[in-house]
Amino acid sequence: MSEGKTEGMTRRDFTKLSAAAAGLTILSSGRAYAANNKLRVGLLGCGSRGSGAATQHLIGNDNVELVAMADLFPDRLNASRQKIAENKDERVAGKFKVTDKMCFTGWDAYKKILETDIDVIIEGTLPYSRPKHVEAAVEAGKHVFTEKPAAVDPTGIRQFIAAAEKATEKKLCFVAGTQRRHQLNYVETIKKLHDGAIGDIRMMRVYWCGGLPFVHDRAPNWSELEYRIRNWYAYCWVCGDNIVEQHVHNLDVANWVLKAHPVSVFASGGRAWKPMEAKYGDMYDQFSCDYEYPNGVRVFSMSRHWGKADGGVFEVAYGSKGESKCMDMMDSPQEKMVDPYVQEHTDLGNAIRGVTPYINEGVQVAESTMTAIMARMSAYTGKVVTWEDAMKSDLSIVPQEFDFTKPYPVAPIPVPGM
Numbered sequence: 483m484s485e486g487k488t489e490g491m492t493r494r495d496f497t498k499l500s501a502a503a504a505g506l507t508i509l510s511s512g513r514a515y516a517a518n519n520k521l522r523v524g525l526l527g528c529g530s531r532g533s534g535a536a537t538q539h540l541i542g543n544d545n546v547e548l549v550a551m552a553d554l555f556p557d558r559l560n561a562s563r564q565k566i567a568e569n570k571d572e573r574v575a576g577k578f579k580v581t582d583k584m585c586f587t588g589w590d591a592y593k594k595i596l597e598t599d600i601d602v603i604i605e606g607t608l609p610y611s612r613p614k615h616v617e618a619a620v621e622a623g624k625h626v627f628t629e630k631p632a633a634v635d636p637t638g639i640r641q642f643i644a645a646a647e648k649a650t651e652k653k654l655c656f657v658a659g660t661q662r663r664h665q666l667n668y669v670e671t672i673k674k675l676h677d678g679a680i681g682d683i684r685m686m687r688v689y690w691c692g693g694l695p696f697v698h699d700r701a702p703n704w705s706e707l708e709y710r711i712r713n714w715y716a717y718c719w720v721c722g723d724n725i726v727e728q729h730v731h732n733l734d735v736a737n738w739v740l741k742a743h744p745v746s747v748f749a750s751g752g753r754a755w756k757p758m759e760a761k762y763g764d765m766y767d768q769f770s771c772d773y774e775y776p777n778g779v780r781v782f783s784m785s786r787h788w789g790k791a792d793g794g795v796f797e798v799a800y801g802s803k804g805e806s807k808c809m810d811m812m813d814s815p816q817e818k819m820v821d822p823y824v825q826e827h828t829d830l831g832n833a834i835r836g837v838t839p840y841i842n843e844g845v846q847v848a849e850s851t852m853t854a855i856m857a858r859m860s861a862y863t864g865k866v867v868t869w870e871d872a873m874k875s876d877l878s879i880v881p882q883e884f885d886f887t888k889p890y891p892v893a894p895i896p897v898p899g900m
């Protein structure tokens with residue numbers, strides 16, 4: 483009899499049967515979760531979204547505990563820890579079990595939290611550091627919830643995709659913060675669009691035209707690098723520019739509806755509202771994009787942060803038999819709608835426990851992020867960019883080393899053709 487086999491049955495089959503008898507779910511990763519076994523959760527990146535996501539993970543799941551926290555800066559971690567600890571919601575209170583020795587700060591905080599016995603990591607840091615964190619999390623055998631976008635450049639996208647594929651091999655669940663994918667009105671409508679509700683879809687318009695974003699003033703004790711990271715929505719290497727950071731949500735809907743990523747893009751952009759001041763960094767405040775998808779389908783997109791201007795955040799699909807706002811054909815009653823920021827965590831928890839099938843949204847969020855990055859590349863250079871070229875590109879904009887004593891000058895504003 484070969485190693486690992488009993489009569490007509492592998493050891494894995496036998497383990498599965500015993501586990502079923504005991505009410506356990508065995509994942510291919512070999513870990514077992516009983517319905518009453520508590521999943522141990524860690525939060526990496528204790529800012530506003532990370533703190534929200536950790537809280538929503540507790541709201542959306544029974545039998546979980548938040549046991550560890552990590553952040554680059556102690557003040558961010560402490561503020562988040564206090565805020566979640568003081569949450570009076572009964573679905574949160576009692577699930578917060580973070581002790582001093584399970585709090586980690588500094589550049590290697592991500593390594594330390596991943597060395598603990600947590601089952602799930604919530605990655606809520608910033609896009610510049612996400613590929614490295616997600617790669618390390620999968621390497622450490624953790625299930626992943628990660629915020630969007632996946633990365634800021636093609637090099638980071640390839641690293642992120644490799645980690646997502648590794649997660650599939652290790653059967654580690656992986657959910658991304660593109661919450662429309664977990665929002666019932668989108669889910670039901672897009673299913674109908676896929677079933678032909680508006681015929682063949684020939685064109686889409688996807689827009690994120692919002693107001694001016696936050697700008698933090700620089701505190702006297704902050705180095706240049708600390709200011710870049712705290713005032714992150716001003717620097718391309720930290721967040722990827724507004725099209726990557728924000729508009730990725732709408733571009734993700736286009737890729738979802740069309741079941742594809744673009745073939746090429748022709749984009750333009752610039753700065754109208756953000757004057758050439760240091761506090762506004764090196765980003766554009768507007769992008770207009772003309773995407774080509776397979777079979778000649780076109781997607782027109784706008785990503786913008788302007789003050790005192792008309793705005794709108796939406797996606798519309800135009801088909802041979804009609805049009806849809808991509809969330810306007812829900813059959814379920816409105817009361818069935820759960821906050822998608824909670825639903826995405828329930829969906830992750832259920833998949834980890836085997837209540838629902840294995841889930842991995844890694845490649846999907848990476849492709850939606852790449853859809854945004856290729857348009858930024860086109861707008862910055864004034865050239866048409868193909869998917870193939872973007873995926874092969876060596877463009878890497880994140881600094882190789884982080885040192886609070888070193889200068890991190892602001893890059894010049896990109897001028898197409900220059």
Ligand SMILES: NC(=O)c1ccc[n+]([C@@H]2O[C@H](COP(=O)([O-])OP(=O)(O)OC[C@H]3O[C@@H](n4cnc5c(N)ncnc54)[C@H](O)[C@@H]3O)[C@@H](O)[C@H]2O)c1
Pocket residue numbers: 526527528529530531532552553554555558559588589591592606607608609611629630631659660661711712714727
């Ligand atoms: N899905 C959504 O609707 C949604 C909404 C808001 C924000 N987000 C995303 O969430 C992410 C965080 O946004 P935020 O508004 O919470 O920002 P934030 O600045 O409030 O939080 C980011 C946190 O990450 C920490 N951090 C940065 N670099 C780190 C590193 N190398 N190691 C450890 N910690 C590090 C920062 O100190 C900070 O506490 C962004 O990627 C953003 O796009 C998503």
